[in-house]
Amino acid sequence: MEYFVVDAFTDVPFTGNPAAVVLLDTADPSGAAPETSVLQRIAAETNLPATAFLAGGQPDASLRWFSAAAELELCGHGTLATAHVLHETGRADGPLTFRTRGGVLRAERLPAGDIGLTLPADATEPLPSAATVAAALGVTPVTVHRGRLDLLAELDDPAAVRAVTPDLAAVRALDTRGVIVTARGGNGSDFVSRFFAPSAGIDEDPVTGSAHCTLGPYWAARLGRTSLTGHQVSTRGGRVGVDVDGGQVRLRGRAVTVAHGELLLPGR
DSSP states (O other): OEEEEEEESOSSTTOSEEEEEEEGGGTOTTOOOOOHHHHHHHHHHHTSSEEEEEESOTTSEEEEEEOSSSEESOOHHHHHHHHHHHHHTTSOOSOEEEEETTEEEEEEEOTTSOEEEEEEOOOOEEOSOOHHHHHHHTSOOSEEEEOSSEEEEEOSSHHHHHHOOOOHHHHHHSSSSEEEEEEEOOSSOSEEEEEEEGGGTEEEESSOTTTHHHHHHHHHHHHTOSEEEEEEOSSSOEEEEEEEETTEEEEEEOEEEEEEEEOOOTTO
């Protein structure tokens, strides 16, 4: 079956967040898709933060994402990578719709060359006690909020976000998919962030689209603006444009293909 490796939320190869995009319709002439256990083994083999599996064509395409360890409920960079592949290879030239575990997601190419993703916004509530989160992060947050998928910990400044070294075993023990660490930004960004999700098999994610579904509404409320730019300050790094519109966010970013090939499965 045909696959691509795409760096998402960047236009510079070997930065941003890498994802494999596997086109399941090229797997078997009979149309039979591999079982979930096989998809998980493929994701473990690619060993990237996410492997996206696309089945079917527009407007009824199905999209699933897996880390090396588990299926993911929502994955922004895997969705961006998939939309990029469809547009770059000429398989699609208009707006895209994907059926996913996280709901129906939409993608479209924007006039400036970015890809826009429409995802559900994730409102947060303050966490009454943040002692276990502070212990896991090794730093005392200004505040901690809980979203639908993740915890969000705001720190004093961008330098504190860059410097944080969490206890990953303690983060894994928290009742959450992952922990977003964030602070007000600077140098062209409204906020900075890092994301740790060891329970999903991702110790630190380079650039996390789904986390910006939480970060966007959080910072929009604090900064009084609905159009923002986030900078995820991981080692690879990447920037995410965020427009907040009620119960939805639009993420904006670019992507670049760095590999293209064929996955060989026994018996196919």
